[in-house]
Amino acid sequence: MRYEKGDIKVRPLKDEDAEFLYNWLNDPRILEYYEGRDKPFTHEMVEEAFYNDDKEKVACIVQYKGEKVGYLQYYPLDDETKLRYGYTNLDEFIYGTDQFIGDSRYWNKGVGTLMIKAMVEYFMLEKGLHRLVMDPMTWNRRAIRCYEKCGYSKARILPQNELHEGEWHDCWLMEYIPD
Incomplete structure (x- = not known):
């Protein structure tokens, strides 16, 4: 993915981005929301999680006004995940995304x-x-709140969907459906 809109630029992950990921994923403020404060990343974990051979997942760095500020990945949902999420039309093109602003200086600024x-x-x-x-x-x-401002809506609760800091947590399945 290469995409620019205003001050935002999204581009494929490069080798030189690994140190940013490492720093972000060792910041307790970031880990509170992404992966968990009980799981700070080593360099090897960054390599394994973000630089693997998963052909379906596309890993990207997000820049704001030229500064690296976050991470975004996207992937097509496989049939098993579609069914687990409650989708029965397996012919639909549905992508999932994961993202975070890794530089907390850019939180609460609309980035x-x-x-x-x-x-x-x-x-x-x-x-x-x-x-x-x-x-x-x-x-x-x-x-x-951010996702709802961008047109996503809450579809359903996914019970006990994510293990975070030693506990299973419910998640909202949120979806964006074009008009």
Whole structure:
């Protein structure tokens, strides 16, 4: 994915981005929402999680005004995940996304909203998808508000969907469906 909209630029992950990922994923403020404070990343974990041979997952860095500020990945949902999420039309093109603003100096400044809006525009214009989905934990109100501002809606609760800091948490299945 290469996409620019205003001050946001999304581009494929490069080798030189590994140190940013490592730093972000060792910051307790970031880990509170992504992966968990009990799981700080080693360099090897960054390599394994973000630089693997998964052909379906596309890993990207998000820049704001030229600064690396976050991470975004997207992937087509497989049939098993579609069914687990409650989708019965397996012919639909549905992509899932995961993302975070890794530089907390850019939190609460609208950067996440700009990132999500740019991503939605890219997928609707370039990919012609039926819907986009994500699954934030129900207690992550800031992320949920951001996604709702960008046109996502809460579809259903996914019970005990994510292991975070030693406990299973419910998540919202949120979806963006083009008009």
